[in-house]
Amino acid sequence: MTTKQLSGAEIFMQSLIAEGVDTLFGYPGGAIMPVYDALYDYRDRLNHILVRHEQGAIHAAEGYARVSGKVGVCLVTSGPGATNTITGIADAMLDSTPVVVIAGQVGTKMLGTDAFQECDIVNVAHPISKWAYQIRSAEDIAPAIKRAFHIASTGRPGPVVLDFTKNAQIEKAEYIPQEIGFLRSYEAVPETKPGSIEAAAELINAAQKPLVLIGQGVELGNAQEEVRQLIEKADMPAGCTLLGLSCLPSAHPLNMGMLGMHGSLASNVKTQECDLLVAIGMRFDDRITGNISTYARQAKKIHFDIDPSEINKNIPVDVAVLGNCKDTVARVLELVKPANHQAWRDSFQSYHDTERTKVIDPEIHPAGGPIRMGEVIDRVSTQAHDKAIVVTDVGQNQMMSARYSRFSESRSIVTSGGMGTMGFGLPAAIGATFAAPERTTCLFVGDGGIQMTIEELGTIMEQQCPVKIILLNNNFLGNVRQWQELFFQSRYSFTHLLSPDYSKIAEAYRLPYALVTEREQLNEAIATMLATEGPYLLEVAVMEEDNVLPMCCPGNDVDDMLLEI
């Protein structure tokens, strides 16, 4: 009997296609050349996007994954190609983003000899990835790819790194389609403990002042609908984490705004007044809780999560509901009695009003003076009918985007939450456009962050990715400047920075460009940008020393929020 022998690189292509991959972001080099050679024959089935730096490839894969819900794929060479993806791997780990990174590696015989461009990427990646594995033979490829996509996408998603030795790419073997068998060392969805569903429902039914915390887990578990029904039936106001912002439409009457450091005044104050906290698919990050020793001490707590190690990690809870929240929330929903907590719900309003007069109105409807970041974001959101995919970089631009964008569709916020990776935005926005080419993708980015991965304008130029880049230029590393103002006596140590002439950058990259310096130009400039097909760079000169408010200063109680400085 003869079996069809394929090269490892071809088996790799077949395995990717079997996983439903059609898009990958990558950059070639010596140790991955056999794969790139095979890719040449698969161009009709696998759309490879050549980025300008491997960090761009991984962030693009993350953006793609966040918007599509599919696994993002990133293909790079060994050594420096692999190490350039590290920031993105760590980023994907903290933000539970399903990506598979395939990095070339020197031949098996050369391993451990400090061969050219050899780097022990498996060991480097171990603590920052969900799984890292080295493929040493052609036979090993199909099973490894199967397992990699399974692990990346199931349970709590995360990054997987495959270290693909060169000999395995070249050797021949038969391609055997794979199935996931029983894995004794991986349980994607933990068992829901008997009684926990009932216990959760009981606490919800007994609550007078419940507050729900919605995290990205709701989006990852596709449980938006179940959660919406739960909060409506039990009449529970809800706040969203940064990554969970688009799980519940902003206009939903029970949506009380973002949680945490720069979240809404009401949702943070009410965290300290509620009698029940229902956390769904979120992990009580310190940016959400502030001082954990005083956090919601008065409340009973329920935690829905798919990751057992998150339970009681930061905040001890009364009832833990393990499992996929799509399933567990639906089961709790059945046992929950319809309720009306109108007085409790109404009590949020005065805080909304205070925040509006003290913070929001001055930011989005200033009487005069320089353009504020908030008003730019508010106008973009309005003109995009609250339907855009909002990609952000990190810093004030990110917090302002989170505060002043409105969301009506899910999978619409792409931002680096856990790591706070500057430079994430531009490449992530590229990935988003490949995940949802029919949607509008807006990137909000600062003058610091854009210069971190500015080379990806080359990718945008080549691919004509329809990213609407809104560059909020304050001539500062604004977020750090704000902290210097607050905590370091306004000693602006190395936070003022010089920018290039962005009109020339745009010209060099052949991008349509406009600069807005006056408030009166803003609406029209945004309309032009949104009406222009393909990419666009809109630079807005914003107030230099604006501050993101309200603010719960690090370590303070969550309801202790600064409204003015």
Add this chain to the structure above:
Amino acid sequence: MEQNNTLYTLIIFSENIAGLLNAVTSVFTRRQINIESLNVSASSIQGLHRYTITCFSDECTMKKVTKQIEKKIGVVRASYFVSSEIYIQEVALFKLSTPKMLEHGEISKTIRIHSGKIVEVNPIYSIVTIDGMTDEILSLYENLTQWDCILQFVRSGAIAITKNRRELLDEYLAEREKKFNENEGRC
């Protein structure tokens, strides 16, 4: 705050995969927990390695640590025990100066009192083995130092067997595999 003064023993089963030891110990180092002893060897289940790790900590931390270890792909099960729940043992080897032993008859007597065994004797040195708990081994060590006769001393990591009446790992794996097969049959 609870005090970090209870000795915990973690028993961990993992696939035999390169790099996992590092991944497991990094959970301790990231939380600044000092590993007192560590032993890795094959287990009674095919392909699975068994780690025995001891450390001083508190129960709340141990709960979090075991969950974080169990989350690593490749780790099958991680559990923690206090000393009453397990039978735990270490081994130590001493290389002693034979002339010193001949000079001080108390040395051999001390070894016998501590249930040490002399397993090799030549004119230069003698080898002594002892098994037991850390404090038993250390007490022999301390006693012997007074004669300045120790040429080498080494103590192994602790190994431990649980005192459960049931073999929980086997049951756990069988249960999970059964469930997996049932779910397979469904779709």
